[in-house]
Amino acid sequence: MPRDIWLIFRHQLRLTLGGWLGLVFGVLQPVLNLVLFGPLLGTYLGHDSWQIFVPGVLIQLSLLSAGLAGFGIVFDARFGVLERLRVTPASRLALLLGRVLTNTVVLLGQAVIVIAAGVAFGFRVPVAGLLIGLALLVPLAAGLAALSYAFALTLKRQELFAPLSSTFVVPMLLLSGAMLPMSAAPGWLDAVSRATPFRYGVEALRAAFAGHYASTTLAAGLGVSAAFAVAALAVGTRTFTRQHS
Amino acid sequence: MDHVIEARGLAKSFTGTDAVRGVDLTVRAGEIVGFLGPNGAGKTTTLRMLTTLLRPTGGTATVAGHDLIADPAGVRRRIGYVAQGGSTNPSCTALQELVLQARLYRVPDARSRSLDLLADFDLADRAIGAMSGGQKRRLDIALGVVHRPAVVFLDEPTTGLDPQSRSALWEHIRRLRDQHGTTVFLTTHYLDEADALCDRILIIDQGRIVDEGSPDDLKARLAGDVVTTEIAGDPGRARAALADLAHVREVRVTGRTLRLTVEPGDRILIELTRALDAAGVEPLSIQHTRPTLDDVFLALTERKAAARAA
Numbered sequence: 001m002p003r004d005i006w007l008i009f010r011h012q013l014r015l016t017l018g019g020w021l022g023l024v025f026g027v028l029q030p031v032l033n034l035v036l037f038g039p040l041l042g043t044y045l046g047h048d049s050w051q052i053f054v055p056g057v058l059i060q061l062s063l064l065s066a067g068l069a070g071f072g073i074v075f076d077a078r079f080g081v082l083e084r085l086r087v088t089p090a091s092r093l094a095l096l097l098g099r100v101l102t103n104t105v106v107l108l109g110q111a112v113i114v115i116a117a118g119v120a121f122g123f124r125v126p127v128a129g130l131l132i133g134l135a136l137l138v139p140l141a142a143g144l145a146a147l148s149y150a151f152a153l154t155l156k157r158q159e160l161f162a163p164l165s166s167t168f169v170v171p172m173l174l175l176s177g178a179m180l181p182m183s184a185a186p187g188w189l190d191a192v193s194r195a196t197p198f199r200y201g202v203e204a205l206r207a208a209f210a211g212h213y214a215s216t217t218l219a220a221g222l223g224v225s226a227a228f229a230v231a232a233l234a235v236g237t238r239t240f241t242r243q244h245s
Numbered sequence: 246m247d248h249v250i251e252a253r254g255l256a257k258s259f260t261g262t263d264a265v266r267g268v269d270l271t272v273r274a275g276e277i278v279g280f281l282g283p284n285g286a287g288k289t290t291t292l293r294m295l296t297t298l299l300r301p302t303g304g305t306a307t308v309a310g311h312d313l314i315a316d317p318a319g320v321r322r323r324i325g326y327v328a329q330g331g332s333t334n335p336s337c338t339a340l341q342e343l344v345l346q347a348r349l350y351r352v353p354d355a356r357s358r359s360l361d362l363l364a365d366f367d368l369a370d371r372a373i374g375a376m377s378g379g380q381k382r383r384l385d386i387a388l389g390v391v392h393r394p395a396v397v398f399l400d401e402p403t404t405g406l407d408p409q410s411r412s413a414l415w416e417h418i419r420r421l422r423d424q425h426g427t428t429v430f431l432t433t434h435y436l437d438e439a440d441a442l443c444d445r446i447l448i449i450d451q452g453r454i455v456d457e458g459s460p461d462d463l464k465a466r467l468a469g470d471v472v473t474t475e476i477a478g479d480p481g482r483a484r485a486a487l488a489d490l491a492h493v494r495e496v497r498v499t500g501r502t503l504r505l506t507v508e509p510g511d512r513i514l515i516e517l518t519r520a521l522d523a524a525g526v527e528p529l530s531i532q533h534t535r536p537t538l539d540d541v542f543l544a545l546t547e548r549k550a551a552a553r554a555a
Contacts, residue, residue, distance in 0.1 A: 004349060011345045015336060076334065084332035084388060087296055088349040089322045 004090040008098025009105075016106055027110040030061045031117045038121060041180075050123035055133070055205035056178030057118070058111050059198055062137060063169045065110060066144040069103045070152030074161050077153065096149060096240040100233070103145035104138055111137055125209045132208040136221060139229035140201050146229075146236030153239050176202045200224040249274050249309055249396045249428045250295065256303035256452075257290050264290040266452040267304065272396070272430055277422055279443035280432040281542070287452040288432040289329065292400050295430070296326040309395040322350070325389035325397035329404065332385050335374030339363060339384050342373065343391060350392035362387040366417060379410025383417060390421060397421065399431040403438060415442055436538030446538075448545060456545060460538060465509050467544045468536035469494055472505045472517060478526040486524035490516060509535075 016023065034057050042049040076082045085095055111134060115125070125133070152161050173179070175189075176198035182190050193199045204221020212218060250272035257265045265287040272278050282288050293299040295308055297317040305312070311319030333342050340359055347355035363370060366383040373381060382402065389397050402418065403411040419442065421427040433439055439446050440460045447457045456463065476483050480498050487505060488496045492513055495506040507513050514533055521528050 007345060007348050011341070014341070015334070019336065079334055080328045080330050080332040081334050083298065083328050084326070084346075085349070087298065087321055087324070087326040088346065089318060089351075090349045 001091050001094045004094035005098045005101060008085075008090070008095055009101045012099055012102035013105065016102060023106065023110070026065050027061070027113050029064065030057045030110075030114050033057055033060065034114065034117055034121065037179075050118055050121055051210060052181060052206060054115065054118040054123045054125075055202055055209060056176075057114055058133070058137065058205060059140075059176050059178040059202050060173055061110055061114055062107060062141050062144060062201075063173050063198070065107050066103045066141040067148055067169045067172075068162070068165055069099070069145040070148035070150075070161060070165065073099070073149050073152050074158045078158070092241045093237055096146065096236050099149065100142050100145045100236070104141045107137060107141040108134055126211050128213065129208045129211050132213065132218070133205050136201065136204055136208060136225055139225040140198070143197075143225075143229035143232035147232045150232075150236045150239040172196055172198055175199065178202050197224050197228040247273055248307070249276075250306070250430065252295065252304065252306035254304035255291065255294055255301050255306055257287075257294055257299060258302050263452055265294070265301075268449070268452075268454055270447055270454065270457075272428060274395070274428055275422060275426050276444050277418070277429040277431070277442055279439035279446045280430065280449060281434065281436070281439050281446050281538075282432075282449035283434060283546075286449045288434075288449055289400055291449070292326075292398055292430075292432055296324060296398050297321055298326075322392075323395050325392070325394035327385045327389040327397065327399045327402065329400040331381060332388060333373045333381060336372070338370050338372055339368055339376070340370040342384070342388060346388045347391045352392050358391065362391060365420075367413075377410070379406050379413060382406060382410070382414060386414075386417060386421075390425075390427065393425065394427065396428040396430060399429065401432055401434070403433070403435065411438070418442060436542060440538050448542070450546065463541045464536045464538065468540035469506045470509045470513070470536060471534045472507055472513065472531065473502060473534070474505070474517070474521075474531040475502050475529045476521070476526050477501075477529055482524055483521060483526045486520050486526065487517060490520055492516065 034053070038049065038053050041053050045052060073082065082095075086092060115123070115130065119125075148165065151165070152158065155161055155164070175193045175196045177185075177193060178198070182193045182199060185193065200221045201224070204218045204225070207215045207217040207221070248271055250270065252268055252270050255265060255268045255270075256263070268287070268291055280288050280291065290299065294301045295306060295313070297313065297320050301314070305314065307313065308320045309323035311323065313320055340363065343359035343362055344355050347358050352358050362368075366387045368376075368380060368384055368387065373384065376384070386397075386399065386402070389399070399418070403414050406414065415438070418429060418431070422429055431442070443460060445457065445459055446463060448455050448463075456467070458466065474483075480501055480503065483503055484496050484498055487493055487503065492508045492510055493505055494508065497504045505517070514531060518528060518531065
């Protein structure tokens with residue numbers, strides 16, 4: 001199975017990089033967010049704003065990039081590619097994991113670009129914090145991509161994939177406190193926010209980038225992200241291995 | 246291994262409907278077998294069961310030496326499947342898809358096998374989105390046989406293709422069997438396709454196999470040859486002279502034209518003209534037509550409709 005994961009990963013990665021225009025626009029939106037919204041945030045939060053905002057933009061990127069990964073499989077299902085692969089001896093789990101790995105690697109590449117853009121504006125991060133932050137994105141992206149594939153495959157009316165997914169992604173983004181820290185939120189909103197995994201992801205990213213490696217915030221973020229990834233991959237696996245489609 | 250596919254009582258019911266109600270079929274190694282039936286008869290459902298894409302709700306089957314239920318992975322290694330609606334990503338090139346497929350099947354030297362297949366199927370390594378319908382279909386089949394399967398399942402291989410592409414594709418399908426000994430199991434609702442390609446035809450209707458045989462056998466048994474003759478004299482006399490002949494099954498008269506359903510035979514026209522001569526009726530024209538599978542199909546469905554009405 002590792003070899004099949006690798007084969008699917010390489011194939012999908014090559015296809016994704018071949019569609020480089022999509023990648024450029026995928027990363028352009030978070031970068032524009034940084035450029036057009038970041039300075040404004042600075043006037044409210046002061047000079048720490050980049051430390052707060054760059055992690056938020058990374059979560060936005062994860063939700064948009066990995067969270068909408070299922071879009072690709074809608075087409076593969078329609079063109080019959082998926083069915084062709086399901087009749088090969090490759091395990092169906094490998095078909096899923098290969099794709100999830102592609103989305104995760106692509107996301108990490110995009111994240112590096114966003115961080116570089118942030119650094120150009122004055123964002124500062126220690127190397128260890130940067131690496132921990134990127135590592136934190138891995139389970140979040142993998143989980144989001146797996147959920148997105150499961151959702152795309154279960155959906156009967158696939159033209160609804162994009163509208164329904166954004167209806168999920170946008171509230172998740174707002175509730176995570178990616179745009180503005182949730183500490184300023186009224187009590188009920190803060191409580192709702194704590195029920196979403198991305199809230200912990202954002203806060204752990206901020207902690208890692210600030211160099212607070214021994215903090216409970218970081219530990220909680222890593223734990224929640226890992227749990228989210230395990231649950232999401234379980235759902236994705238079930239959907240992918242089901243024989244009836 | 247003599248039988249490549251052997252199914253007993255294979256059935257599939259979806260909630261509320263029985264799509265396939267107990268199919269028995271046997272396919273020998275090296276045969277080209279056509280699975281013929283109207284839309285909704287259960288062709289694709291049967292095919293999807295035999296290729297492990299759908300789990301049967303009843304019955305058993307062995308495909309390429311492996312048990313369908315107990316060892317679907319073993320079946321998958323030994324079969325090729327070409328689905329109805331295509332199987333390729335338009336943003337890939339032909340070679341990318343072939344190499345991926347070959348590697349997933351662990352074909353040694355995947356790249357050179359893929360290049361050979363491109364040549365075999367008259368394809369260039371181009372973006373699939375830029376290929377014609379016939380080229381895409383040939384690529385689908387090349388993908389289905391990349392691992393030299395014992396049997397390849399083709400679901401409506403030529404639907405939507407122009408006549409040239411169809412006959413080119415038939416040639417490729419024949420070559421699979423003739424040069425590589427691959428067993429071919431295909432579904433179609435084109436009777437001419439079944440006639441041109443298949444050694445044997447299974448006819449499925451409403452989830453059951455209703456008849457089977459070689460194209461010639463089915464035509465002889467179910468449709469018969471048709472002789473049409475126009476006469477100068479009295480149609481009643483002509484009818485009386487012909488109706489009792491040994492090889493004549495049925496006579497219908499329309500004006501001065503007689504339409505006879507007869508058993509196939511080379512001497513039938515001679516017999517008929519002699520009988521007309523003896524009765525003093527002069528034929529103006531006489532024409533012998535061999536049946537098509539369309540006639541077989543209509544005969545079968547008419548018979549069933551009559552049985553239902555009775």
